[in-house]
Amino acid sequence: MSQHDILIIGSGAAGLSAALVLAERAKVLVLAKGALDAGSTAWAQGGIAAVLDEGDTFEDHIRDTMVAGAGLNRRETVEWVVEHAPEAIARLAALGVPFNAEAGALHLTREGGHSHRRIVHVDDATGFAVQVALIKAAAAHPNITLLPHQVAIDLVTERHRADGATDTSRRVWGVYALDAQTGSVHCHTARATILATGGAGRTYLFSTAPRGATGDGIAMAWRAGARVANMEFMQFHPTCLYNLDVKNLLITEAVRGEGGHLRLPTTGERFMPRFDPRAELAPRDIVARAIDHEIKRLGLDYVHLDISHKDPDFVRAHFPNIHERLLALGIDMTREPIPVVPAQHYTCGGVLIDLAGRTDLAGLYAVGECSESGLHGANRLASNSLLECFVFGDGAARDILARWDEFSAPPAIRAWDDSRVTDSDEEVVIKQNWTELRRFMWNYVGIVRTNKRLERAAHRIKLLKNEVNEYYGHFRVTADLIELRNLLQTAELIVKSARARHESRGLHFNQDYPATHPAARDTVLVP
Ligand code: FAD
Ligand code: SIN
Numbered sequence: 001m002s003q004h005d006i007l008i009i010g011s012g013a014a015g016l017s018a019a020l021v022l023a024e025r026a027k028v029l030v031l032a033k034g035a036l037d038a039g040s041t042a043w044a045q046g047g048i049a050a051v052l053d054e055g056d057t058f059e060d061h062i063r064d065t066m067v068a069g070a071g072l073n074r075r076e077t078v079e080w081v082v083e084h085a086p087e088a089i090a091r092l093a094a095l096g097v098p099f100n101a102e103a104g105a106l107h108l109t110r111e112g113g114h115s116h117r118r119i120v121h122v123d124d125a126t127g128f129a130v131q132v133a134l135i136k137a138a139a140a141h142p143n144i145t146l147l148p149h150q151v152a153i154d155l156v157t158e159r160h161r162a163d164g165a166t167d168t169s170r171r172v173w174g175v176y177a178l179d180a181q182t183g184s185v186h187c188h189t190a191r192a193t194i195l196a197t198g199g200a201g202r203t204y205l206f207s208t209a210p211r212g213a214t215g216d217g218i219a220m221a222w223r224a225g226a227r228v229a230n231m232e233f234m235q236f237h238p239t240c241l242y243n244l245d246v247k248n249l250l251i252t253e254a255v256r257g258e259g260g261h262l263r264l265p266t267t268g269e270r271f272m273p274r275f276d277p278r279a280e281l282a283p284r285d286i287v288a289r290a291i292d293h294e295i296k297r298l299g300l301d302y303v304h305l306d307i308s309h310k311d312p313d314f315v316r317a318h319f320p321n322i323h324e325r326l327l328a329l330g331i332d333m334t335r336e337p338i339p340v341v342p343a344q345h346y347t348c349g350g351v352l353i354d355l356a357g358r359t360d361l362a363g364l365y366a367v368g369e370c371s372e373s374g375l376h377g378a379n380r381l382a383s384n385s386l387l388e389c390f391v392f393g394d395g396a397a398r399d400i401l402a403r404w405d406e407f408s409a410p411p412a413i414r415a416w417d418d419s420r421v422t423d424s425d426e427e428v429v430i431k432q433n434w435t436e437l438r439r440f441m442w443n444y445v446g447i448v449r450t451n452k453r454l455e456r457a458a459h460r461i462k463l464l465k466n467e468v469n470e471y472y473g474h475f476r477v478t479a480d481l482i483e484l485r486n487l488l489q490t491a492e493l494i495v496k497s498a499r500a501r502h503e504s505r506g507l508h509f510n511q512d513y514p515a516t517h518p519a520a521r522d523t524v525l526v527p
Pocket of ligand 1: 010012013017040043046051127153208209346460
């Protein structure tokens, strides 16, 4: 059992932003499931959106965010995040993030859905630079303990009290976590807990997200009794490399922002103008659906993303990492088009929070991709998600510090009991269910949905959930089992939300309900 003032589950942009503020006053423990830099943050390419250009305005960034979000965004959240963006960039620069600059000002690139150049970046590997700077600052802070390879299993609540007291306050006191290196389960308690566990991309067969994106925080919060919202809005990035061996290499949207065109590999036709006047720079949902439509209509495996008409030096200078990684795979993007397909990319829904990052449960906050703050609505605008991590990570930490006296020390908590389980002799169940789940989610709950496909998915999830719950009750937990249980829980929430929405809006397109209702409503699931 370890006890700290504050427990943060997740060492990405959201978790470490919060840790650095809290550590001014409190002892903070940060858990990560694998290595500290193994979340999505280190994989982010394009950059971070912020109004920094003279001709740009907050109002324009707010409008672009709400147009992309198909009107489902909460305006007060959008204003809060957009208006705090410049100071978030200044904080990162002060931590040493080497943003690209030109003539004494930050270089701003462009991405789909943005009406101005607005994206601050570090070449085409922004997230890595941010992650390195955050880890360096956190590791150097005497009040922060960083603990990698700890797989959080379930939140500790009132029902885990050692004294057996039954309190109805639905208070969260920390988490049980598996030490992936020793196989033992520890209880980490704290006055307040912040979930910063990232998204649930690995619910799908093809995803740009890292392996650990299994919706753990969303599933844990749901099981503990917190509401979850808008899970039907799974974002598919239009341009993931099509390669049978390398399945999750993202080709940043900035390639289109800097002039790249989408073409049919058969005729070379530039097809996006047929779908939207903004062509390649339309919001992601529109571009991904257009590609999916052309692929299905013509029986293609992929479409082409082509920037070879630009000066090769310009391409190499703007996209040095992608250029190099593609060259290693035999594709020279300065001379030839890149084969691309859409892939799952971002989880817009999550644990429902307010403007301070508070969830329904006392002592539990959620920030970053695992949360639903109202920023993204029905479709996230490119490069708004890292921004959300910095603004909400900082905001949640400040809310905790401001309310410090309300957070009492945790009571004694029961130790994890594994006296009635044994080691598994059937690991094959996990592999089989994991693959099956991701495949039917891709086929039935993907870019285009129908009532029948959603019903089929719901039926299969029920079967797999029963099987995995039985397995969970009999065998000692492993990292794979914990993730599979959470993937299934998250998939159930996605399908439940998708079935509850009787319209098409933003990322959720259902052929049986193609129209958009005049009034935008959140899908809020209550445990
Ligand atoms: P993450 O960075 O994913 O971190 C999650 C943390 O939680 C990790 O430390 C993980 O170990 C930990 N964790 C998870 N489960 C558990 C558990 N059970 N127990 C213990 N720890 C756990 N957004 C932009 O704004 N701009 C971009 O250019 C951009 N490019 C992207 C490119 C790619 C390829 C991808 C995949 C995403 C991109 N995004 C981009 C999205 C953005 O990177 C993420 O939304 C953001 O980094 C999420 O940060 P986070 O802190 O919420 O979670
Ligand atoms: C990209 O670089 O295309 C990803 C940007 C984002 O997901 O916000």
